[in-house]
Amino acid sequence: MQHVHNAIGLSVLPIAIRRLTHALWSKKAISQRVMKVPTDPVKLAQYRKIELMKMRHRASPGDPKDSSTSAPLEERLHVKVVVANGAEKLFWFRKRTIAGKVLDLLANHFKMKTSNESSLQLAKAVANDDVEVLHNDRPIAEQVEDGDQLVVVPVGPRA
Template identity: 50%
Template sequence: MRRVKIPTDPFKLEQYRKVELLKMRHRAVPCDPNDKVTSVPITERLHIEVRVEDKSVAERLPQAFWFRKTVGVGKALDLLMLQLKLLASCSMYKVTPEGEEERVLLANDRPLVEQVEDGCTVILQAV
């Protein structure tokens, strides 16, 4: 896979992020099997990229999913475990935009939209 050099110019960086978000929206699939692409308007969706860090599962490429903006973190975690066929219990972390090293544990009792932005990357880590 070809690595793309991320621009350092603030204007070009903002354009790059917008294009990457559009690409993610295009390849994202509904995480909830009850949701259909035509049943939920784009303004009611939250798109995230999911990476799995689990020793028992082979390394997976990040996958893009979308959720309804009303879904809670606990429900989103259950749906992701179902979609990704994970057996162990997991915790969900948000990767901060500043760097891959800094992670924030998401609270399961709060809505997902309050804790992550559209286009954000989250990590599922086995507990």
């Protein structure tokens, strides 16, 4: 995991990410019907396939240059994106899109600003309130699987 240090040398990225992911994982669903996640591996695989199909129907293109029919399904990567203020949305990106461009597109969509004092990080949410920071110079499909949850995290003052 990549760490960012503030002026006094304290690591600020893990603290911010842990707070955000903890809030996201503990958030209650708005849906009236809450389905219990199965523990049986076969049923769990079926459950994940169904959730991914639902995501594919609701996701919108992450790149404004794409339309809902411009890319074949095999070339799309569907993700749930969450930002620090709690906003979340389903998007799809072309699999060959570089993660840095995905971060820029998401920052524009959620109207997030960066400056010399702060920046943004794109991370993949994993179990136990933890995240993996993505490499901005690599394609998104090399770092994320279809249906994963991404987190856009503001990073404090640069050292």
